[in-house]
Amino acid sequence: MTTAPRIDAVFDLDALLTPEERDWQQRARAFAQERILPVIEEDFENAHFRRELIAELGAAGFLGMHLTGYGCAGAGAVAYGLACLELEAADSGWRTFVSVQGSLAMSAIAKYGSEEQKQTWLPRMATGDAVGCFALTEPQGGSDPAAMTTTARRDGDGWVIDGAKRWIGLASLADVAVVWARVDDPALGEGGRAVRGFLVPTATPGFTATPITGKLSMRASVQCDVALDDVRLPADAILPGAEGLSGPFGCLNEARYGIIWGAMGAARSCLEAALERATGREVFGKPIGANQLTQAKLADMLLEVEKGILLALHLGRLKERGALTPAQISVGKLNSVREALEIAHQARSILAGDGITNAYPVMRHAANLESVRTYEGTDEIHQLVIGRALTGLSAF
Structure with a gap:
């Protein structure tokens, strides 16, 4: 379904946009109409996430599109917003995917990661070759992250994470999880008794993601419970630039x-x-x-x-x-x-x-x-x- 002409006659948004922004919007609208809308009702009914579209979104430049470098498109904030608008016009689940991948997982690495972490993950995530998730919310509540109970402790030269997260988008599909945990490590200075972020490859022993069933909403996307049981990570798994909430x-x-x-x-x-x-x-x-x-x-x-x-x-x-x-x-x-x-x-x-x-x-x-x-x-x-x-x- 294209935007109704009668709506455009009342609201001329194009006049407020640059040619580049209009191009991004039209590309996102075409993707939504050609690749999502023909199958979304069936996918919603069957609670099916169509994973094959991930690489197509990457090839179109939508994954981490607001980031610069590392294979990302470097688009402006308005262009990114317009892409979100068009994808959610098809289904909230697909805008959510782009958001979790780009605005949460990729942004965490881009904002707070080391150069090695950025080089390792961002190019692959921009193409859709690797999927990320963002593990912050816990089972006891999401509105008070300061009360999180997931912990990361030093063990020799590395880290051990224990805890649980809930409603984590893409976790069962992800290759890497950005996990937020409370640490108590004086060696980290003032940031050593605060919430810190860690990059956890999901193949790491002790990391388990279980899709949440029985949803009557967001049925064409994936949200999970995540268990972190004695998850052992190297010293450089921590995001060096993120301290506290x-x-x-x-x-x-x-x-x-x-x-x-x-x-x-x-x-x-x-x-x-x-x-x-x-x-x-x-x-x-x-x-x-x-x-x-x-x-x-x-x-x-x-x-x-x-x-x-x-x-x-x-x-x-x-x-x-x-x-x-x-x-x-x-x-x-x-x-x-x-x-x-x-x-x-x-x-x-x-x-x-x-x-x-x-x-x-x-x-x-x-x-x-x-x-x-x-x-x-x-x-x-x-x-x-x-x-x-x-x-x-x-x-x-």
Whole structure:
């Protein structure tokens, strides 16, 4: 499904983009429409992750596309956001894959890794030859990483990691895991009693990733429980540039930025489906789109899509200038996901009974967005981040 001409007539986004940004968007849209949309309903139904698309995403330049060097495309923040928008317009699971690979795992290595670590992993991850995951969240809760119980201790010249992680995207497919653990090693100076990151090849004995079953959301992607039992690593497995929670948070903010754009892709897809239905289905002798209440719903949906994308664009320009703050990222993530879910609900009402079937993408998007609303910070966490920025007082 292409972007509805009537939407473009009201919202001319292209006028605000550079030719390079439009090119990235069109390439991502083509990939989504040609490689994901024809199979996504079947994959969602069967809880199947189509691993063969990973190399294709790499060949198209989407993996770590916002990073520079090591085989990465070096695209701007807005171009990356537009790619996220188009991929999530197909399915949140595929934007999530690009986000976990590029914004979390690859960004952690690029930001905090040694030159040897970067050379070892980033080129392979950019092509999709190697897959990474980001192991931060633990079974007892994800919103308080300062309370993590996973530990890394010195053992001779190396490290031993013990603990458990949950809801770790791609872990059972990954070749390397970025694992965050609490250490107590005075030899590391002030950073020796803090959270540190480690690169853990997933073939290491003691590392076990088990896909989580029974999901009613994000069914075409993979999330796992991870067990770390006496995982032994060499001394150089530690990420030298990351000390404390600023390390994982720096990566989470990269992923949250992609969500700001991506959720608007899901929202646009729902609006397109509702618009198609409103202009194509007749009730009481006329298209349902000719009724005032239906037009009011469509207008409100378009309003929030346009506002959300314009906010994402503003934040992208700030990011390109190096001026984007965590509180601003929280504004974008909170707004985009919350409004995308409301748009999905309104679209379902226009689709009526057929809206609960897989003849339309709306219920799939709504289910996926419930997960997107939770990961990379819940609504409540982002409200508290914004509240702290407004008042100067922490309510955490």
